[in-house]
Amino acid sequence: MPTLLLIDGFRFFFYSNENNEPIHVHVTKGNADGKIWLEPTIEIAYMHEFNNKEIKDIMWHVQKNFEQFKTRWNDYFSK
Template structure:
Protein backbone atom coordinates (compact mmCIF):
# COMPACT_ATOMS: atom_id res chain seq x y z
CA UNK A 1 0.00 0.00 0.00
CA UNK A 2 2.10 2.90 -1.20
CA UNK A 3 1.45 6.02 0.88
CA UNK A 4 1.29 9.17 -1.22
CA UNK A 5 0.65 11.85 1.39
CA UNK A 6 -0.05 12.31 5.10
CA UNK A 7 -1.93 15.50 5.92
CA UNK A 8 -3.56 16.38 9.26
CA UNK A 9 -3.52 12.70 10.21
CA UNK A 10 -5.20 11.71 6.95
CA UNK A 11 -3.34 9.12 4.90
CA UNK A 12 -3.65 9.17 1.10
CA UNK A 13 -2.68 5.90 -0.58
CA UNK A 14 -3.53 3.22 -3.09
CA UNK A 15 -3.52 -0.55 -2.80
CA UNK A 16 -0.86 -2.45 -4.71
CA UNK A 17 -3.37 -4.74 -6.46
CA UNK A 18 -5.74 -2.20 -8.00
CA UNK A 19 -4.29 -1.55 -11.43
CA UNK A 20 -7.38 -3.03 -13.10
CA UNK A 21 -9.44 -0.01 -11.96
CA UNK A 22 -9.23 3.60 -13.15
CA UNK A 23 -6.75 5.75 -11.25
CA UNK A 24 -7.98 6.59 -7.76
CA UNK A 25 -6.77 7.28 -4.24
CA UNK A 26 -7.92 5.95 -0.87
CA UNK A 27 -7.95 8.02 2.31
CA UNK A 28 -8.05 6.93 5.92
CA UNK A 29 -7.91 8.39 9.38
CA UNK A 30 -8.80 6.22 12.37
CA UNK A 31 -12.00 4.40 11.44
CA UNK A 32 -12.86 6.84 8.64
CA UNK A 33 -12.12 5.88 5.05
CA UNK A 34 -12.81 6.96 1.52
CA UNK A 35 -12.11 6.54 -2.17
CA UNK A 36 -11.75 9.25 -4.79
CA UNK A 37 -11.51 8.65 -8.53
CA UNK A 38 -8.85 10.71 -10.30
CA UNK A 39 -9.78 9.56 -13.82
CA UNK A 40 -11.68 9.97 -15.97
CA UNK A 41 -12.96 12.79 -13.71
CA UNK A 42 -12.09 13.77 -10.18
CA UNK A 43 -15.06 12.33 -8.31
CA UNK A 44 -15.68 11.22 -4.73
CA UNK A 45 -16.80 7.59 -4.58
CA UNK A 46 -17.30 7.73 -0.79
CA UNK A 47 -16.01 9.47 2.33
CA UNK A 48 -17.29 7.64 5.40
CA UNK A 49 -16.70 8.80 8.96
CA UNK A 50 -14.85 12.02 8.14
CA UNK A 51 -15.99 15.34 9.57
CA UNK A 52 -17.07 18.06 7.15
CA UNK A 53 -13.80 19.91 7.73
CA UNK A 54 -11.80 16.73 7.05
CA UNK A 55 -13.77 16.16 3.85
CA UNK A 56 -12.89 19.68 2.75
CA UNK A 57 -9.19 19.04 3.50
CA UNK A 58 -9.32 15.77 1.55
CA UNK A 59 -10.97 17.25 -1.52
CA UNK A 60 -8.65 20.26 -1.57
CA UNK A 61 -5.59 18.00 -1.13
CA UNK A 62 -6.69 15.69 -3.95
CA UNK A 63 -7.26 18.68 -6.23
CA UNK A 64 -3.85 20.13 -5.34
CA UNK A 65 -1.92 16.85 -5.61
CA UNK A 66 -3.93 15.12 -8.36
CA UNK A 67 -1.14 15.15 -10.95
CA UNK A 68 1.38 13.85 -8.38
CA UNK A 69 -0.99 11.02 -7.37
CA UNK A 70 -1.49 10.07 -11.03
CA UNK A 71 2.26 10.12 -11.63
CA UNK A 72 2.90 7.84 -8.65
CA UNK A 73 0.12 5.46 -9.74
CA UNK A 74 1.57 5.22 -13.25
CA UNK A 75 5.11 4.75 -11.96
CA UNK A 76 3.95 1.95 -9.65
CA UNK A 77 1.69 0.04 -12.01
CA UNK A 78 3.48 0.65 -15.32
CA UNK A 79 6.88 -0.67 -14.15
Protein backbone atom coordinates in the same frame (compact mmCIF):
# COMPACT_ATOMS: atom_id res chain seq x y z
CA MET B 1 -0.06 -0.37 -0.38
CA PRO B 2 2.04 2.65 -1.42
CA THR B 3 1.51 5.75 0.71
CA LEU B 4 1.32 8.91 -1.38
CA LEU B 5 0.91 11.59 1.27
CA LEU B 6 0.68 11.93 5.05
CA ILE B 7 -0.72 15.32 6.07
CA ASP B 8 -3.00 16.69 8.79
CA GLY B 9 -3.61 13.16 10.06
CA PHE B 10 -4.78 11.96 6.63
CA ARG B 11 -3.04 9.10 4.84
CA PHE B 12 -3.49 9.01 1.07
CA PHE B 13 -2.58 5.73 -0.63
CA PHE B 14 -3.59 3.14 -3.18
CA TYR B 15 -3.63 -0.63 -3.05
CA SER B 16 -1.06 -2.47 -5.12
CA ASN B 17 -3.67 -4.80 -6.65
CA GLU B 18 -6.11 -2.21 -7.99
CA ASN B 19 -4.58 -1.40 -11.35
CA ASN B 20 -7.67 -2.82 -13.07
CA GLU B 21 -9.65 0.22 -11.85
CA PRO B 22 -9.42 3.83 -13.01
CA ILE B 23 -6.82 5.94 -11.21
CA HIS B 24 -7.94 6.69 -7.66
CA VAL B 25 -6.69 7.22 -4.11
CA HIS B 26 -7.86 5.99 -0.75
CA VAL B 27 -7.72 8.12 2.37
CA THR B 28 -7.85 7.20 6.05
CA LYS B 29 -7.77 9.05 9.33
CA GLY B 30 -8.48 7.13 12.51
CA ASN B 31 -11.46 4.88 11.78
CA ALA B 32 -12.62 6.97 8.82
CA ASP B 33 -11.91 5.97 5.23
CA GLY B 34 -12.71 7.10 1.73
CA LYS B 35 -12.00 6.64 -1.95
CA ILE B 36 -11.64 9.36 -4.57
CA TRP B 37 -11.57 8.76 -8.32
CA LEU B 38 -8.96 10.84 -10.14
CA GLU B 39 -10.10 9.85 -13.63
CA PRO B 40 -12.04 10.55 -15.66
CA THR B 41 -12.74 13.40 -13.22
CA ILE B 42 -12.03 13.99 -9.55
CA GLU B 43 -15.06 12.49 -7.80
CA ILE B 44 -15.79 10.96 -4.42
CA ALA B 45 -16.50 7.23 -4.65
CA TYR B 46 -17.31 7.03 -0.93
CA MET B 47 -16.55 8.66 2.40
CA HIS B 48 -17.20 6.81 5.66
CA GLU B 49 -17.04 8.57 9.03
CA PHE B 50 -15.45 11.83 7.79
CA ASN B 51 -17.18 15.08 8.76
CA ASN B 52 -17.89 17.81 6.20
CA LYS B 53 -14.77 19.85 7.08
CA GLU B 54 -12.56 16.77 6.72
CA ILE B 55 -14.11 15.97 3.35
CA LYS B 56 -13.48 19.54 2.21
CA ASP B 57 -9.85 19.28 3.41
CA ILE B 58 -9.40 15.89 1.72
CA MET B 59 -10.67 17.20 -1.59
CA TRP B 60 -8.38 20.24 -1.31
CA HIS B 61 -5.37 17.94 -0.79
CA VAL B 62 -6.46 15.74 -3.70
CA GLN B 63 -6.78 18.70 -6.03
CA LYS B 64 -3.46 20.17 -4.89
CA ASN B 65 -1.62 16.84 -5.33
CA PHE B 66 -3.58 15.55 -8.33
CA GLU B 67 -0.64 15.40 -10.75
CA GLN B 68 1.68 13.81 -8.18
CA PHE B 69 -0.93 11.15 -7.34
CA LYS B 70 -1.47 10.31 -11.01
CA THR B 71 2.26 10.16 -11.70
CA ARG B 72 2.91 7.89 -8.72
CA TRP B 73 0.05 5.57 -9.79
CA ASN B 74 1.30 5.38 -13.38
CA ASP B 75 4.92 4.86 -12.31
CA TYR B 76 3.95 2.11 -9.88
CA PHE B 77 1.72 0.16 -12.26
CA SER B 78 3.97 0.54 -15.31
CA LYS B 79 6.62 -1.67 -13.65
